[in-house]
Amino acid sequence: MSVDLIFKIAAVGIIVAVLNQLLIKSGRDEQAMLTTLAGLIVVLGVIVREVSRLFDTIKSVFGL
């Protein structure tokens, strides 16, 4: 079981949260927003990959 995937997402989330706080505190709001968006896109890519893997497995198991 790829436990590391979960930790990767969590790690990305924590890094993005920390960076966000830092950048907002130092006054660079647009860059804060950009990092947030970048983190979201990375995580979205992971989610979409996993979901497509799930659907492929379901198709092969159920014989659809």
Place this chain on the structure above:
Amino acid sequence: MKKAAVLFLIILITTPVRADDYNKLDSFGITEAGFTFSDAVNSMTDGHQIVKANEMWPKIYEIAVSEINTNLSAVSVIFALSFLLAVFSTSRHRFKGGENAAFLSVYMIITGIITSAFGEISKLGISLIQNTVLFLNSVIPILGTAIAGSAGAGVFASLSPQILIFSSLCGNLIKSIGMPAVYFSFGLSLIGNLSPHYSTASLAKVIRSTALWIVSGAVTIFSAVVSVSGMSCSSLNAAALKSAKFAVSGLVPVLGSLMTDSIEAVAGGAVVIKNIIGSAGILFIFFSVLFPVIKIASVIFIYKISSALIGTFGDKRITSVLDNMAGVLSAITGFIIACSVSCIISLSVLLGASNLGGAL
């Protein structure tokens, strides 16, 4: 009395029991015990047993097991489907509609399997009942010729119309009330399980048991009536034979006493033949009904066991459908047994009433 004696002599001379008469009954086919009606008659005349009890038990076992195997694959499909349903429905019933949709599709397949099995068995039951009644209606005229040869014409004339009317009444009752009630109860039990909230299972059960009560009540009344009229007729026989003997010895000048003895011999022989034909008929009815009933009983057994097993993990509605199927099949078995028992009772009453009760 003289007229009765002359009539008796005429009948005696002109109506022998022809051997091809009961070969006609061979059209009723071979029972699964392996003998036709004429085989039974011949074996009784020869005196050897046509049906041995030791051979019957293995045969019964074999038929039951083969029927169980045939139905086991259908029931295992039902098992697998309800198991999958139990796996895929989670316990948090927030998705009521969708879970119901999945259940409905599985339920429809189960209904299809059960309905085809039920259709086969109900057709078998109807044809069996019709065959039994038809067989009885064909054996009675043949018995009639045999009975006439032993001076039982009066008994036969009074008893056989009752028997024929009542046996066809039995068959018609089952066909017109019993079978439609069984179909209705089966359909009701299938439809009533569609909704998870209320079920029509109890209504289906009531309809089924009412039909069974009506048919068994009719059979009981019929047997009582026939037995009573049989008992009241047996004395006619002895009186007719005695009067015939005295009339003959008085009428015929020279050979009177010789003819008296030969009348006794003929009457005795005719009684033996009549008994053989009658008991062959009873044996035939019994064995032609026994094996289909064993088949249906094994199917009922499978469905009851599977309903009990599925009840442990599956949906309650599937359990109640299988239960109702078993109940409906046992109602059909009850009809078959009632019809055949009434035919056997009527035959034996006829045989018993037309025995020479001590005239010889």
Place this chain on the structure above:
Amino acid sequence: MDIFKIVVFALPSCLLCILLRQYRPDYSFAVSIVSGIIILLYALPALSNVFKSIDSFVRKANVNTVYIKTAVKIMGLSYITQFSSEMCRDAGENALASCIEVCGKIIMLALSLPIAEALFKLTEGIIP
């Protein structure tokens, strides 16, 4: 004992979800989706053996395999619909969840129409 693996995997990911919820609730939702999918991916391949044996039963019982396949499809569909609608509810989107449910019900009903037709034809043949 594969269930231990699943439990050992699921509990920490729950913890991570709760942790992330205070700072970035969107990431906690992503973690819960992915962990749910990984658990399903772990258990599903075992189901294919079950389906193979059900196939062999069905062939012995002379039932048309199409009906069984459709029923299995409908069951899988109901589970996916349930899973995704609960995910949406977890994220707080109740309306979206009920939309998914309705859509799932419609598709399941449409899939089960051929079975209903076959059942009616069968019943017509039974009644004498």
